[in-house]
Amino acid sequence: METLNIRSGEFQLERLPKIKNDTLRGWDAADELLIETVLTDYSHLLVTPPLIANDSFGALALAFNEYSVHSWSDSFISHLATTHNLSLNKISASPVLIPSTKEAEGKYDLVLIKIPKTLSLLEDQLCRLKPHIHPETVIIGAAMSKHIHTSTLKLFEKIIGTTTTSRATKKARLIYAQNDQKNNVVSPYPKTIKDESSGINLQNFANVFANDHLDIGTRFFLETIKKHLNQHGEYAEQAPNIIDLGCGNGILGIAAKQLIPHAKISFTDESYAAIASAKINYSNETIDKNTDDAEFLMSNSLDQYKGDTPDLILCNPPFHQAHAVGDHIAWTMFKQSQQKLQKNGELWVVGNRHLAYHIKLKKLFGNCQTVASNKKFVILVATKNKK
Ligand SMILES: C[S@@+](CC[C@H](N)C(=O)[O-])C[C@H]1O[C@@H](n2cnc3c(N)ncnc32)[C@H](O)[C@@H]1O
Incomplete structure (x- = not known):
């Protein structure tokens, strides 16, 4: 101190x-x-x-x-x-x-x-x-x-x-x-961006991650989730609890909801702008447009999450806190995910290759699989208590 x-x-x-x-x-x-x-x-x-x-x-x-x-x-x-x-x-x-x-x-x-x-x-x-x-x-x-x-x-x-x-x-x-500028300038936020590849319209409040475009890591994650969740047989019957951890504008959780309409999605972020954006986007982009069936939580990592045990957590972790660069928040997110997930529950992570998140995930979960990769990013899956 x-x-x-x-x-x-x-x-x-x-x-x-x-x-x-x-x-x-x-x-x-x-x-x-x-x-x-x-x-x-x-x-x-x-x-x-x-x-x-x-x-x-x-x-x-x-x-x-x-x-x-x-x-x-x-x-x-x-x-x-x-x-x-x-x-x-x-x-x-x-x-x-x-x-x-x-x-x-x-x-x-x-x-x-x-x-x-x-x-x-x-x-x-x-x-x-x-x-x-x-x-x-x-x-x-x-x-x-x-x-x-x-x-x-x-x-x-x-x-x-x-x-x-x-x-x-x-x-x-x-x-x-000095307050002498007479013309009132109206805030351009929230700004609407259209992602051509997914057809999703996003409303981004100021300060939301990748505010005027879809981040390339997020895009790669979306493509992978779409392939994988479509094949995820165990979610066909039972309604899974899914957390979009560090949700930004909510795009990952919204994609999960579109693929599994009976899923319950919880969005968490420490940015007020992120949670406000995720809420509007969920309401605009999901079939029943009802935000009551989802949860929108201001939280440091999963500190405030008191919901049902999650089956799946999707995470594109931050690598800085304001100007301070580091992986301490990612580490907390992985650790808390490991604690909260149910048995056989999965944490999905996208990261820049050089961040080597697989080492951390393996240490915490005892396993880590690379499900997709390109020149810049990897998509990793760690499973709790995997046999
Ligand atoms: C790399 S962005 C990912 C945003 C979104 N999931 C996406 O893929 O476009 C990381 C997000 O984590 C949030 N974040 C940063 N520190 C956090 C913390 N301690 N607890 C919760 N969220 C945090 C940021 O506000 C940001 O929205």
């Missing part, structure tokens, strides 16, 4: 999900610069609740915990971490947690935006922020300099107004935007 040392206090701060021997900190120099700048120059604006967008693990919510902050994020895990870290520091404040798919509340005098990894989320947030700011609102973006691109600044210019940047401090920079 690391200590965040700032002028308003010393705070213990943990990243979630917790990882053994984690060497990464839950905040960066951009958080520190933003906090120091607000405390020095803008503390008079803290008489009304500030809006904080994309606080990674709650560093900003901790720093301004006395001011009833509103925390707007696409990450369920970031919201969990914010609550967790407040309680770790025995702070009773409860910030208003606003999912990215919901509107911010009221008008703000101070808006602090950690620049998100995807430009789509920033674009959507800036457009939807407009009705919640007034001409005097102070809007400050913050990021490590390497994550601030010309395209980032152009978005601020186009949607909010005159934009300037600070000098770099410890390789971090601030973006100041």
Whole structure:
């Protein structure tokens, strides 16, 4: 656990999900610069609740915990971490947690935006922020300099107004935007994309994985699932429980439902945008268009899954958490799948060849079969308690 040392206090701060021997900190120099700048120059604006967008693990919510902050994020895990870290520091404040798919509340005098990894989320947030700011609102973006691109600044210019940047401090920079752009720009999200090969229309909220095209790994997985599930005799009679783990826009679970209409599908993801997209897409693309027979769960991996024992789990695992690359989330997903699956239940995984997921799956399940491969990807199946 690391200590965040700032002028308003010393705070213990943990990243979630917790990882053994984690060497990464839950905040960066951009958080520190933003906090120091607000405390020095803008503390008079803290008489009304500030809006904080994309606080990674709650560093900003901790720093301004006395001011009833509103925390707007696409990450369920970031919201969990914010609550967790407040309680770790025995702070009773409860910030208003606003999912990215919901509107911010009221008008703000101070808006602090950690620049998100995807430009789509920033674009959507800036457009939807407009009705919640007034001409005097102070809007400050913050990021490590390497994550601030010309395209980032152009978005601020186009949607909010005159934009300037600070000098770099410890390789971090601030973006100041004045709310003087008179034309309202409407968010282009959710965006509809049509996948020609499957004929599926997808509605993607901002920040959803492969937001404006079908990912090539996902496409390969879809083709393989289609071949395999059609031949899966044991699902003909019994209604299988299928989980689309890290579902993104829900395309894998929807394909499974189209192939096995009596299956019960659970969609889980830690992104609010993903679950919102999966829900709309399920309703549009399945025969009975009824979302009541499926489950849509905000969750870190399968933490929140309390449903029936799954027969099949489909997973295209993430290989990063925001800017931090790693396979720790994939590992948790595989481990929890192994625990939750019923006997002879299967975990299907797509991965880039070089990620070598088969080693992990073999270690956990004692078996792993490659059912399809091409130059870039492999589709692996691990079976629980295989004889
Ligand atoms: C590679 S994308 C796959 C999306 C979709 N299944 C597809 O194939 O197009 C990985 C997904 O995992 C989600 N994810 C990342 N970390 C997660 C976590 N800790 N728990 C649950 N989902 C997570 C991401 O939001 C993203 O939607």
